Amino acid sequence: MxxxxxxxxxxxxxxxxxxxxxxxxxxxxxxxxxxxxxxxxxxxxxxxxxxxxxxxxxxxxxxxxxxxxxxxxxxxxxxxxxxxxxxxxxxxxxxxxxxxxxxxxxxSGPDESRLTFLAVRRWYGWSAGRIINIDIGGGSLELSNGVDEAPEVALSLPLGAGRLTREWLPDDPPGRRRVQMLRDWLDTEVADAAKAMLAAGSPDLAVATSKTFRSLARLTGAAPSGAGPRVKRTLTATGLRQLIAFISRMTAADRAELEGVSADRAPQIVAGALVAEASMKALAIESVDICPWALREGLILRKLDSEADGSIFxxxxxxxxxxxxxxxxxxxxxxxxxxxx
CATH class of the missing domain: 3.30.420.40 (ATPase, nucleotide binding domain)
Structure with a gap:
């Protein structure tokens, strides 16, 4: 079909x-x-x-x-x-x-989180054990944690990269003080969500989805998209901190020249990196695997699963x-x- x-x-x-x-x-x-x-x-x-x-x-x-x-x-x-x-x-x-x-x-935000988690689970399989997934969109941050195809915890926070760029980082390049203010604010905003996530259990595998995470991984040395979806790509907390120090001093035009960052995404990649940093820190995650499947694939998989009864999520x-x-x-x-x- x-x-x-x-x-x-x-x-x-x-x-x-x-x-x-x-x-x-x-x-x-x-x-x-x-x-x-x-x-x-x-x-x-x-x-x-x-x-x-x-x-x-x-x-x-x-x-x-x-x-x-x-x-x-x-x-x-x-x-x-x-x-x-x-x-x-x-x-x-x-x-x-x-x-x-x-x-x-x-x-809804939680539905986004659940469907994305389904795609991640199908990609990595049951052998991955308990998975925590982080997804950063333009308007929201989705977090999920579970051992089955339906996560035990599925959260959505209004902490998208585009939203935070407009609200916190209007200057180009963003000022150092504003970057630190956003960093401190994010630590507070994700704290309760992280506690709820970890209360369900510590992950056997930490995963990240979304274009923001793919770009961040590429900027820290991960394989380009041309290498195919099955090449393992990771993003480390150490590499992310070093990257933030570098890209936060650049203009959007200069960031757009970096491999893996499109002109459309360049203005908001700093805010996206800060959300990624805060999420990984709060969840005590030192490294995430980048999954090529996300929300769209989750919707397709759920549609195929429900084909027998004619419903879709x-x-x-x-x-x-x-x-x-x-x-x-x-x-x-x-x-x-x-x-x-």
Whole structure:
């Protein structure tokens, strides 16, 4: 079965097309991204602006057509922190449905955490034992801990890299004093969540997911993405501390020149690194393995698991979009991945 997964995040909208079957390894066929920065389109009253909503609708419409032209039988569409936090989210979702035919499902923070944990568990298997996972998005931080496919603890905190950059580090480069203030504040903010996590049990394996962690690992010497997803990549607490001292003195333009950091992510990589540091410190973790699977893969796996009863995680069949033929807009570039990786 060919599936499309449309992920509307705080920074980007991402369409992943995969060939998947129950009991098999989902094979990525193409990946299409657009940088919308929806979190930056939230106005002073907490609402997504008309301009931001228009950009979202246009992108969802284009990506739905890509999914159709790619032969997807179904399109699973979901939104996370930026849309979830917008005070006019119901109005925006209604517009998306009316103008594109796509019903965006808004995932709660704990649901994000649970689905990501499922993907991590399937990647590493039962032999990994108890897993703690850390995921840093643009708007939120997700933490999970468990020995089964459903974590015993699944938490979400409003500590995303983009959110903290806007609120704490407006200068470019960020001032040393502001960096230290954010560092101290984060230690306090993650303390209670870390206690709840560790109360469930100490991990046999510490894992990290998300583009932020992949970039941080690459900056500390991990293999590039071109080496494939099965190459082991790690991020150490020592390497992370050294990296923060280096990148926090650089401008966003200079950070964008570093291998592994895109121009879109460069402005918020310092805040992301500080969240990673605070999380690892609070959880007493000296090293994390970087997992290539995360939320999108978790949603695919849960859909395949529930195929027998026709439901999909939360929201049921209403979240599954049937797609028909359509032309792919020339304005969107789709990168085809090597399915053998």
């Amino acid at each position: 060919r599936l499309g997964v449309l992920d509307v995040g705080s920074n980007t909208v991402h369409l992943l097309v995969v060939d998947a079957r129950r009991g098999g390894h989902p094979t990525p066929m193409s990946s299409t991204k657009a940088s919308l920065r929806l979190a930056e389109a939230i106005d002073g009253s907490g609402k997504l602006t008309r301009k931001g909503a228009d950009k979202l609708i246009g992108t969802v419409d284009e990506f739905a057509k890509i999914a159709a032209s790619s032969g997807c039988a179904e399109l699973m569409a979901f939104a996370t922190s930026a849309v979830r936090d917008a005070k006019n989210s119901e109005e925006v979702l209604a517009r998306v449905l009316a103008e594109t035919g796509v019903a965006l499902q808004v995932l 939360v929201g049921g069949a209403d979240n599954r979009q049937k797609v028909g033929g359509a032309d792919t807009p020339a304005s969107v570039k789709t990168s085809v991945r090597d399915a053998r990786r």
